[in-house]
Amino acid sequence: MRIYNKFKAKDVDKDAVDVLIRAGFYAPYGYNPPQPWHIVAVVSDRRKEITDKLGIYAPVVILPFVVKGIMLPNHLANIGSASAIAVNIAYQAESMDLGVYIEPNVSDEVKYLCFSISGLSETNYDLPFVILVGYPEGNPLDLGGKLDYVIRR
Amino acid sequence: MEVLKFIKNRRTIRKYKPDTPSDEVIQSILRSVEEVLKPFPIPFKLYILMGKAREESLSIMRLNYSIVKDIAILGRIVPEEFKEHLNNLMREFLKDLGGAPITLIGLTKLDSWDKDKWDEETLYNWKVAWMIAEVIMLEAKKNGLDTGSFTFHNITVEKEMKEFLGEQDLNIAFALNLGYADETPVPKEIDDRKFTIV
Known part of the structure; x- marks a missing residue:
């Protein structure tokens, strides 16, 4: 899974956006169905309000809203599902020559904007990620993270 | 296999064949x-x-306890015709946790489960850790393997497990079984109506 922070000024076909969202919906969740999420894809000019705040141009913004869990463990499970939604979308995008930028640290300002664009209520939902999609330009983002692992037999 | 197909076909597996995946596949997942x-x-x-x-x-x-709870929840949501199969599966699963040849434990820096809310840094770690879990699940599926997660929201079990691993600073974010499925899980249903394009 590769993450990009630069995209070409080229539109993404609506059918492609549909496929990406569909991939997101197949994220694992223990209580099927209904899954506790609402996925919003912003393809109109309003997406620029979000991308400007993140400082990255992208033709599509995907917002995986999750229902707020009453207790912390429930809420964290829903957030974990949002992680899986983001990964599924990234895998699907890569197979379509698209790339994604995933922002797991969504500021209150960006959240407020996304709730306002989506029309969803902040009382009921949380927004753990903002996902930008487009045709990637340049190399994948590499901030130097390494895997520390131990194999025990 | 086309990507959407293996995303759709990825299911939680609770019963595994004893065959051990090759080191090559494990290295591919680690990469x-x-x-x-x-x-x-x-x-x-x-x-x-x-x-x-x-x-x-x-x-x-x-x-x-969370494993038992996890399976009990599944027991409430599966269709009636699958319940007997699931009950048998639960009993079998608890004997050796599905008999998977490999279990992967992912650790990161987390906060206490007793709190009402976690701080942003801890939440960030949790989000990325579960991105990693999903990548493992998809890469496994891509390589013809299957997975199944179970959680560690039990302080005593987590403490004992960390002692076993020799870990002090990091907390368990996920545990995943990895191996070749020895069951055919019930079909996955999704509700994709909650989808808006703006």
């Missing part, structure tokens, strides 16, 4: 995990338990 950490460098450590090491960890892991 994919590192691809996640490159743009998201969080404190993270992955333990791959196989053979005797997995057997030794079973006595701790199968005490985990």
Whole structure:
């Protein structure tokens, strides 16, 4: 899974956006169905309000809203599902020559904007990620993270 | 296999064949995990338990109440015709946690489960750790393997497991079985109506 922070000024076909969202919906969740999420894809000019705040141009913004869990463990499970939604979308995008930028640290300002664009209520939902999609330009983002692992037999 | 197909076909597996995946496949999965950490460098450590090491960890892991709870929840949501199969599966699963040849334990820096809310840094670690879990699940599926997660929201079990692993600073974010499926899970249903294009 590769993450990009630069995209070409080229539109993404609506059918492609549909496929990406569909991939997101197949994220694992223990209580099927209904899954506790609402996925919003912003393809109109309003997406620029979000991308400007993140400082990255992208033709599509995907917002995986999750229902707020009453207790912390429930809420964290829903957030974990949002992680899986983001990964599924990234895998699907890569197979379509698209790339994604995933922002797991969504500021209150960006959240407020996304709730306002989506029309969803902040009382009921949380927004753990903002996902930008487009045709990637340049190399994948590499901030130097390494895997520390131990194999025990 | 086309990507959407293996995303759709990825299911939680509770019963595994004893066949051990090749080192080559394990290394391929590890490389994919590192691809996640490159743009998201969080404190993270992955333990791959196989053979005797997995057997030794079973006595701790199968005490985990959350596993029983997890399966009990599944028991409430599956269709009536699958319930007997599921009950048998539960009993079998608890004996050796599905008999998977490999269990992967992912650790990162987390906060206490007793709190009402976690701070942003801890939430960030949690989000990335579960991105890693999903990448493992998808890469496994891509390589003809299957997975099944179980959780560690039990303080005593987590403490014993960390002692077993020799870990002090990091907390368990996920545990995943990895191997070849020896069951055909019930078809996955999704509700994709909650989808808006703006």
